[in-house]
C-alpha cells in the first residue's frame with residue numbers, strides 16, 4: 001500500500017484496513033463497520049437498525065451494556081439470502097474484538113451480489129479514508145482548533161450527523177486561519193462521511 005493507492009483506490013478496502021491495523025482505535029473500527037451497514041439502511045429490518053444505533057453508542061462509549069436485538073442475535077453464518085446476510089452484518093458490529101467488526105463491511109457487499117456491489121465497495125474505500133484519514137500524512141495541531149465558532153459548528157454537525165454541512169466547517173476553519181489542505185479537502189469532498197470522520201474527531205477530541 002502506497003499513498004497514491006490509499007487516496008484513490010475504489011477496490012482495495014481490505015488492504016487499506018490491513019495497512020492501518022495496529023494504529024486504528026477500537027472506536028474507529030467499530031464505527032467503520034456501523035457506517036458500512038448504515039449504507040444499506042433501507043434494506044435493514046427494524047431490529048437491524050436498532051442494532052446499528054446501539055453499536056454506534058457502544059463504540060462511542062455512551063453505553064457499557066450492549067443488548068443485541070433478538071433477530072440479530074440469532075443470525076448465523078449459514079443463511080445465504082439477503083436478509084440473513086444483513087442480519088449477520090449487524091451481528092458483526094458486536095464482536096468482542098473490534099477488529100472483527102469491520103467484517104460487517106464484507107457482509108454488506110455479499111448482500112449486494114447481483115447488484116451494484118462494485119460501487120458499494122468504492123464507497124467503503126471512501127469510508128475508510130473518512131474515518132482513518134491518510135496514514136501517510138501527519139496533521140499538526142493548529143490554533144484554529146480553539147476557535148469557538150469552529151467547535152460549535154463541529155459539535156452541531158457531529159451531534160446531528162449533518163455531514164452535508166461539512167463544507168461550512170471547512171469555511172469556518174479557513175476563517176480561523178487553517179490552511180491544511182488535507183483537512184479542508186476532506187471536509188469539502190462529497191463523501192460519504194460518517195460518525196468518526198477524522199477532521200471532526202481532531203477538532204472534538206474523538207478517536
Ligand SMILES: [Zn+2]
Pocket residue numbers: 129130131186192193194197198
Ligand atoms: Zn469524512
